[in-house]
Amino acid sequence: xxxxxxxxxxxxxIVGEIMPLSRSAALGFFTRTxxxxxxxxxxxxxxFLEHMMFKGTKKRTALEVNLEFDRMGANYxxxxxxxxxxxxxxxxxxxxxxxxxxxxxxxxxxxxxEDFTIEKNVILEEIAMYKDLPQFDVLDRCRKLHFGDHQCxxxxxxxxxxxxxxxxxxxxxxxxxRYSPDNMVLVCVGNIDWDDFVGQVRQHCSSWQxxxxxxxxxxxxxxxxxxxxxxxxxxxxHICLMASAPSAQSDKRYAASLLSNIIGDDGNSRLYxxxxxxxxxxxxxxxxxxxxxxxxxxxxxxxxxxKADRVLDIAKKVFANIRTNGVSEExxxxxxxxxxxxxxxxxxxxxxxxxxxxxxxxxxxxxxxLADSLKELQGVTVKDINAMLEQYDFSNLTVQGLGPCQRxx
Amino acid sequence: MSEVQIxxxxxxxxxxxxxxxDVSSGSFSIRLPAGTARENIGLNGLSSIMxxxxxxxxxxxxxxxLSAKLDSLGLHYNSGSSNLYSSFSGALVADKLGxxxxxxxxxxxxxxxxxxxxxxxRESALQxxxxxxxxxxxxxxxxxxxxxxxxxxxxxxVGKEKEIQAISHEDALNFYKRFYNPNGAIIAVxxxxxxxxxxxxxxxxxxxxxxxxxxxxxxAKYQCLNSHQHKDGAQIHIAMIYPSVNxxxxxxxxxxxxxxxxxxxxxxxxxxEVREKRGLCYSxxxxxxxxxxxxxxxxxxxxxxxxxxxxxxxxKNEFVNLxxxxxxxxxxxxxxxxxxxxxxxxxxxxxxxxxxAGDYALLGRVRSLEEIEKAILDLSVDDxxxxxxxxxxxxxxxxxxxxxxxx
Numbered sequence: 031x032x033x034x035x036x037x038x039x040x041x042x043x044i045v046g047e048i049m050p051l052s053r054s055a056a057l058g059f060f061t062r063t064x065x066x067x068x069x070x071x072x073x074x075x076x077x078f079l080e081h082m083m084f085k086g087t088k089k090r091t092a093l094e095v096n097l098e099f100d101r102m103g104a105n106y107x108x109x110x111x112x113x114x115x116x117x118x119x120x121x122x123x124x125x126x127x128x129x130x131x132x133x134x135x136x137x138x139x140x141x142x143x144e145d146f147t148i149e150k151n152v153i154l155e156e157i158a159m160y161k162d163l164p165q166f167d168v169l170d171r172c173r174k175l176h177f178g179d180h181q182c183x184x185x186x187x188x189x190x191x192x193x194x195x196x197x198x199x200x201x202x203x204x205x206x207x208r209y210s211p212d213n214m215v216l217v218c219v220g221n222i223d224w225d226d227f228v229g230q231v232r233q234h235c236s237s238w239q240x241x242x243x244x245x246x247x248x249x250x251x252x253x254x255x256x257x258x259x260x261x262x263x264x265x266x267x268h269i270c271l272m273a274s275a276p277s278a279q280s281d282k283r284y285a286a287s288l289l290s291n292i293i294g295d296d297g298n299s300r301l302y303x304x305x306x307x308x309x310x311x312x313x314x315x316x317x318x319x320x321x322x323x324x325x326x327x328x329x330x331x332x333x334x335x336x337k338a339d340r341v342l343d344i345a346k347k348v349f350a351n352i353r354t355n356g357v358s359e360e361x362x363x364x365x366x367x368x369x370x371x372x373x374x375x376x377x378x379x380x381x382x383x384x385x386x387x388x389x390x391x392x393x394x395x396x397x398x399x400l401a402d403s404l405k406e407l408q409g410v411t412v413k414d415i416n417a418m419l420e421q422y423d424f425s426n427l428t429v430q431g432l433g434p435c436q437r438x439x
Numbered sequence: 440m441s442e443v444q445i446x447x448x449x450x451x452x453x454x455x456x457x458x459x460x461d462v463s464s465g466s467f468s469i470r471l472p473a474g475t476a477r478e479n480i481g482l483n484g485l486s487s488i489m490x491x492x493x494x495x496x497x498x499x500x501x502x503x504x505l506s507a508k509l510d511s512l513g514l515h516y517n518s519g520s521s522n523l524y525s526s527f528s529g530a531l532v533a534d535k536l537g538x539x540x541x542x543x544x545x546x547x548x549x550x551x552x553x554x555x556x557x558x559x560x561r562e563s564a565l566q567x568x569x570x571x572x573x574x575x576x577x578x579x580x581x582x583x584x585x586x587x588x589x590x591x592x593x594x595x596x597v598g599k600e601k602e603i604q605a606i607s608h609e610d611a612l613n614f615y616k617r618f619y620n621p622n623g624a625i626i627a628v629x630x631x632x633x634x635x636x637x638x639x640x641x642x643x644x645x646x647x648x649x650x651x652x653x654x655x656x657x658x659a660k661y662q663c664l665n666s667h668q669h670k671d672g673a674q675i676h677i678a679m680i681y682p683s684v685n686x687x688x689x690x691x692x693x694x695x696x697x698x699x700x701x702x703x704x705x706x707x708x709x710x711x712e713v714r715e716k717r718g719l720c721y722s723x724x725x726x727x728x729x730x731x732x733x734x735x736x737x738x739x740x741x742x743x744x745x746x747x748x749x750x751x752x753x754x755k756n757e758f759v760n761l762x763x764x765x766x767x768x769x770x771x772x773x774x775x776x777x778x779x780x781x782x783x784x785x786x787x788x789x790x791x792x793x794x795x796a797g798d799y800a801l802l803g804r805v806r807s808l809e810e811i812e813k814a815i816l817d818l819s820v821d822d823x824x825x826x827x828x829x830x831x832x833x834x835x836x837x838x839x840x841x842x843x844x845x846x
Contacts, residue, residue: 053786100704100772103779151718158673164573263671265572298506309562312570364510371513
């Protein structure tokens with residue numbers, strides 16, 4: 031396994047982890063753009079644009095794009111978050127050139143009005159689908175509540191109103207402002223001929239113009255507000271708690287990952303024993319989301335409405351206890367084993383290395399092999415976690431309820 | 440690729456090993472003959488409760504100690520119940536496989552099954568069942584299988600409220616005694632392992648396990664009921680099922696290819712017709728699957744109330760339309776897609792362990808990836824169209840959850 035990198039004159043960076051023995055390869059683009067880079071008027075445009083990226087170019091119609099991916103047997107998709115949009119495909123080695131040419135062409139899309147009009151309906155269906163899933167909706171609402179006016183509170187999907195009102199020209203303007211080669215990273219992993227790969231990227235992408243797009247970066251501790259949205263049609267009470275956490279650039283992020291695992295892994299964690307083992311809640315977990323310049327812990331709870339106050343109270347006590355007493359050596363070892371094993375297992379597949387490689391570059395402009403990452407993880411001590419808890423102590427919790435309850439707490 | 444090895448112990452337990460090059464992980468997939476079809480009438484949910492209860496302590500360890508042990512191995516774990524089996528599968532660094540399997544021997548032979556823990560498992564099962572009301576996409580396939588199959592098959596693993604409430608601690612003890620049983624059980628292991636040593640290790644841990652011979656389950660039959668559940672949601676969720684061939688049938692791979700043409704990649708028929716051309720949905724797809732020995736084809740779409748009827752009609756039409764012909768290019772795309780996913784499966788120890796156990800459970804042998812690949816690549820347009828003609832959907836089982844009923 032060998033790491034390679036190259037930056038073209040226009041700023042497009044290519045990073046690769048070459049594994050000559052792999053039976054497949056994964057490749058695709060990360061673009062540093064998402065919900066936080068939108069104004070209120072065009073809320074949802076990043077995600078809608080991600081869909082439109084598959085709708086063809088000067089050379090290809092939408093149907094031709096889909097057929098071409100299928101002819102390679104590609105396992106391909108894309109995702110949009112608050113701050114990144116990624117496009118990727120896993121293919122057999124003989125299709126790497128074809129997949130690369132296709133992605134490079136698609137990332138300069140035509141954005142035709144006819145396609146835009148049909149796809150708008152698909153986006154509205156996606157919004158409707160998530161509206162029927164309160165377990166997602168509550169996280170979205172809580173993020174907005176937690177971040178207040180900070181850009182990280184922006185919705186990724188947008189609303190029915192903003193999507194309905196959005197015009198194709200606005201999307202074209204947004205594309206032109208964000209999909210600059212110096213705002214993108216091309217990542218490849220697996221069975222790839224690097225020199226040949228870079229030569230082809232030069233051919234396909236050298237003409238892309240760079241214009242140094244900017245992003246507003248600031249940390250934000252969270253509003254600590256409480257909001258309850260009562261909806262009788264929902265069966266359970268869905269509760270999200272958020273607290274500030276280290277950013278993606280912080281050296282505390284491994285400590286934060288381990289802490290969230292100790293508190294809220296879906297088995298054998300503090301929240302699990304207090305709430306799930308005892309059948310008070312059907313879900314009680316904690317996730318750590320490291321972001322550009324800021325970060326957040328998300329705790330998700332789901333229970334019967336009659337038990338909501340009790341469940342919320344127990345969860346808060348779990349956080350208070352961690353704040354006062356820290357974590358134990360034994361818990362830390364258990365969580366290290368779980369996370370290290372997860373990283374090792376996913377690292378056996380090219381697709382499993384694609385995302386960590388992309389994020390290491392997008393956020394930190396640094397390469398870390400799987401072995402480097404494991405070493406950093408194993409190096410975290412109880413002292414490190416307790417030191418982090420002094421700064422990120424779960425004392426200022428933002429709380430969003432969604433379900434039959436009229437009020438919480 | 441190394442050969443798959445299979446060996447059966449005197450107590451009825453089948454062991455399968457697939458050594459793999461270029462991986463450091465080891466995965467296991469265990470099937471016990473303790474699925475929902477084995478639940479007594481009126482006790483639906485018991486099989487699933489047991490997969491929770493057995494991990495809540497063994498003779499030597501309480502629940503927390505056992506959990507901490509499993510975590511110390513870095514085990515990534517899944518368990519659950521289906522019609523025929525309860526499944527326990529995990530992946531970890533290969534040199535710790537022995538310890539993980541040893542803990543399972545404890546769990547399968549020497550679980551505590553305390554009454555107090557049983558009550559918690561039952562309460563958890565009720566909570567989980569209730570939570571599905573807020574997850575219509577999960578709920579719809581459960582309802583659809585139940586509508587399609589005749590008992591004892593098609594029962595949801597999550598159970599039913601009244602039946603879960605009726606399950607007693609004694610029922611749990613009896614279920615464990617009868618169905619946590621080596622007769623008909625399978626342990627498949629794949630990854631950085633050596634077959635003979637793996638078999639010796641399994642035999643050492645599970646060789647003393649004994650159980651009664653189980654009755655043969657009845658043949659699966661389908662019934663095709665329809666149902667609608669009213670829910671004021673933003674979308675109507677639609678599942679449609681019609682019967683197909685099973686894995687023993689000579690047309691099995693033709694059926695797989697037919698479904699790949701409908702729903703393989705984003706250029707497939709359902710995605711193109713329902714989403715890309717008409718914008719009627721976000722999520723649409725079809726799959727070919729089996730419940731016991733009954734093959735079936737199931738489609739799903741979620742669509743807003745004003746578009747759902749059209750989405751359903753377009754989908755039905757696509758299922759029927761397969762018999763009117765397919766193109767060479769469509770078949771080629773389907774073949775390449777199936778072949779690529781087979782090869783990528785061959786890179787993952789977890790996928791291989793699951794594949795070995797699944798094949799043995801259905802076929803009594805394990806197909807090599809080459810065998811499957813050849814069967815797919817040999818298919819012609821006439822083969823697939825011939826299957827579609829012989830297997831025209833006469834009626835669909837239609838299950839919906841949403842704001843209005845469809846016709």
